[in-house]
Amino acid sequence: MSKNLTKRSEDYSKWYNELVVKADLAENSGVRGCMVIKPYGYAIWEKMQAELDRMFKETGHQNAYFPLFIPKSYFSKEASHVDGFAKECAVVTHYRLKNAEDGSGIVVDEDAKLEEELIVRPTSETIIWDTYRKWVQSYRDLPILVNQWANVVRWEMRTRLFLRTAEFLWQEGHTAHATKKEALAEAELMQNVYADFAENFMAMPVIKGTKTESERFAGALETYAIEALMQDGKALQAGTSHFLGQNFAKAFDVKFTSKEGKLEYVWATSWGVSTRLMGALVMTHSDDQGLVLPPNLAPIQVVIVPIYRGEEQLEIIAEKAKEIMDDLKAKGISVKFDDRDTYKPGWKFAEYELKGVPLRIAMGPRDIENGTVELARRDTLTKEVVKQEGLSDSIDNLLEEIQKSLFVKAKAYRETHITKVDNFEEFKEVLENKGGFISAHWDGTSETEQRIKELTKATIRCIPNDAEIEEGKCVFTGKPSHKRVLFAKAY
């Protein structure tokens, strides 16, 4: 293993790429743009899944599973949806291979051409709404509150581990409602669930807002998003929740008879977060020493490293370590005792720092003698000698403190990187030299948004839900505006 990670200040992008690989989260595979998520990285994803799944169920949702393949004809039923995804779809055209006649290997059997080509899902709205048609007749069949955990494929031209891969893992919720009001409430509810998860579980502060028309999901009437800010000053869309109106119901003819006996189209939402959150997690907390994981998501929360000379000492330390582990496990804290004698303590310290383990306990003969341990925090890189007595309680508290402190730190960074700007020169200056979100007035037109994007590469990340009504002039055109929106360069 090579020792030094590129510093964030030298090359942020390179730092990220190296860290994801060196911390054993993921690596590239033989297939362009597709990654292998390694056990350590997958363990973090599983923790995210477990908590999100719990939250979805708590808000009344159930899991189901829909097919990977979508008939091309389904896919083309909703016009704006096709426009949005057509350019990045993988298409299955054949169902059989055969040995090449000249013996040169395996080739596609041209005789096995599919009658109707299948799209590998880039998202599942179409197949799900085709299914919901059969599930819904009466208002009594509503709402349908379904989520699926799945992989999807979007044939991206430029990929990066976790942030943008051709195949990624996600969950997609698809709900059907009798009224517009109910569907809107669902979309907002899920935005809140995502924000809650991001902040309380990932310790990643997010801004809740609405997307502008040009940033909206293909087929949605309204897209609600949570936006996070990375350490390099770029924004990252961490989750989206869409109000789909009756677009898909109309495209797939999903109607129900209302209480009043009228035939009406169903109202829809969809919402998702993906393995992109892994990238967000890395870029929110980690440092030049490696990964920094919030305790809620760390596969290993505490690691115990013994320092010893000879079997005899190890035995004594191991015995003490076992006591500590039992105490910690009883509190639901995940702990690993690393008694490998093939690596030295210093090597292990560096290794667990790279991997972001929140707390490290080092125990040597001196500690055995004094009834102490050395306790080191990953987030602050500080260490102190503490009494073994009451250790599990203090660790329990400390983990909670680390979780909070990571959030506070990330939030403080974000707060100092939201800059109010009132003219375009300043806009460009702040974007160039400081980065982060720029809070500015906008005249509400796609044309202006587009021009600003062309000139600066910054896009409107969202219109914050809590934006104050404030009379002002568009930062670009000078036309009247009544609230500020957030601009940023984005991932």
Added chain:
RNA sequence: CGGGGUGUAGCGUAGCCCGGUUAUCGCGCCACGUUUGGGACGUGGAGGCCGCAGGUUCGAAUCCUGCCACCCCGACCA
């Protein structure tokens, strides 16, 4: 998908321009010994279809063509 770059042992690399013994070095790996409170040291050892496929040549890591993958810049996107 367009422009540029890279690909040599598990990782990082020298050699390539200007073709010619057994492909360089460091880390890692294996064995033994000494070590163990911040990435230990010594001695010995193993490991290579030089990204893949063709071509030029007496001879190719080196020159040419095609393909694949990765990185950077664009266009596009979660």
